[in-house]
Amino acid sequence: MKNLFAEEFRYDKLSKQGDPLEKLAQSVNFEHFRPVLLHAQSKNEALSTKGGRPSYDVVLMFKILILQRLYNLSDDQTEYAILDRLSFMRFLNLGMESRIPDSKTIWAFRDQLTQANAIENLFFALDRLLAENSLIVGKGSMIDATITEAPIQRNTQEENEQIKNDQTPESWKDNRHKCSQKDVDARWVKHNNKSHYGYKNHVKVDTKSKLITAYVATAASVHDSQVLDQLLNENDRGKPLHADSAYSGEPAQEILNKYGVRSQVHRKANRGTSLARWEKVCNRYKSKVRARVEHVFAFMTNSMNGIYVRARSLKRNAACIGLMNITYNMMRVVQLKKAI
Numbered sequence: 001m002k003n004l005f006a007e008e009f010r011y012d013k014l015s016k017q018g019d020p021l022e023k024l025a026q027s028v029n030f031e032h033f034r035p036v037l038l039h040a041q042s043k044n045e046a047l048s049t050k051g052g053r054p055s056y057d058v059v060l061m062f063k064i065l066i067l068q069r070l071y072n073l074s075d076d077q078t079e080y081a082i083l084d085r086l087s088f089m090r091f092l093n094l095g096m097e098s099r100i101p102d103s104k105t106i107w108a109f110r111d112q113l114t115q116a117n118a119i120e121n122l123f124f125a126l127d128r129l130l131a132e133n134s135l136i137v138g139k140g141s142m143i144d145a146t147i148t149e150a151p152i153q154r155n156t157q158e159e160n161e162q163i164k165n166d167q168t169p170e171s172w173k174d175n176r177h178k179c180s181q182k183d184v185d186a187r188w189v190k191h192n193n194k195s196h197y198g199y200k201n202h203v204k205v206d207t208k209s210k211l212i213t214a215y216v217a218t219a220a221s222v223h224d225s226q227v228l229d230q231l232l233n234e235n236d237r238g239k240p241l242h243a244d245s246a247y248s249g250e251p252a253q254e255i256l257n258k259y260g261v262r263s264q265v266h267r268k269a270n271r272g273t274s275l276a277r278w279e280k281v282c283n284r285y286k287s288k289v290r291a292r293v294e295h296v297f298a299f300m301t302n303s304m305n306g307i308y309v310r311a312r313s314l315k316r317n318a319a320c321i322g323l324m325n326i327t328y329n330m331m332r333v334v335q336l337k338k339a340i
Helices: 004-016 021-025 030-046 058-071 075-084 086-091 103-115 118-132 157-164 176-180 226-233 249-261 278-288 293-302 315-339
Strands: 141-149 185-190 192-207 211-217 240-242 262-265
Touching: 004 086, 021 315, 030 058, 030 103, 030 118, 030 278, 058 075, 058 086, 058 157, 058 315, 075 086, 075 103, 075 278, 086 118, 086 293, 103 118, 103 293, 103 315, 141 226, 141 293, 192 226, 192 315, 211 315, 226 249, 240 278, 240 315, 249 262, 262 278, 293 315
Parallel strands: 141 240, 240 262
Antiparallel strands: 141 192, 185 192, 192 211
16 A cells, blocks of 8 residues: 655655755745846747747756756756655655656756856845845955866867967868867866866855855966956955965056955065065964865865866856856855854
């Protein structure tokens, strides 16, 4: 005889085990994002005359993208996990009889948001909500960047040179399928004597709450200090800004002066000279605060299954990086509310 309460018993056991998705659903009001999602959907529908079956609810699809970034899943893996995991189904408010979006639908929805430039709007919608709830303290910021790995492209040296010069390799021009599979925006960078391929996630983080308040996605070869002007704004005026020595130097200092921030950037030794003892002591003192930004990337690496993207262009990977930052902030809200 079928147990009509078996599903309820399973959910009860998941709750007792401390289901993180249940806590996320309780901590974040996903309906807050509906206006932004509907606006992005309307922009895409205005460009399309195609018919077909009714679309899935936009909030449901957005929650799926959050799940995807939280567990760093491909589209196919996400579809399978929704079918397979009770915790996913409960988070999405789906039952055994519910219609489940397939991997192509997940890709298409994310691409709709990307083409409508909606990911940044979703990030700032969450940011405003956090500020309204006094979770973002706003008494100072930390800035840093982390490399976001991407699938390595097996190109020849000649092809790589042409890509760096914004040219399409001759051997690709007559093969549109090959072009569609190539990422021409990702770049190599050497960090700690190790080569990495992909992009960078540049973030500004609230010192007290460790919530991300601004971000910029670039190719991995872009130096950290080059996006400083894009991360800062008038809200930073008169407040301390902590950063490592990558943000030192005259050009960076001019930007800091422009926004009137109180610089807590680490001092950097000049070539052929070392820092004075008092400068080293000063850097160690600053590190006690600046090091907190590393906790953000550590959470992404360990609790979000790695900092990795799979798309094949800067625009699409910037959207994935934006979703990564949104997901981190949501999980950080869970931690902050637990501590209250």
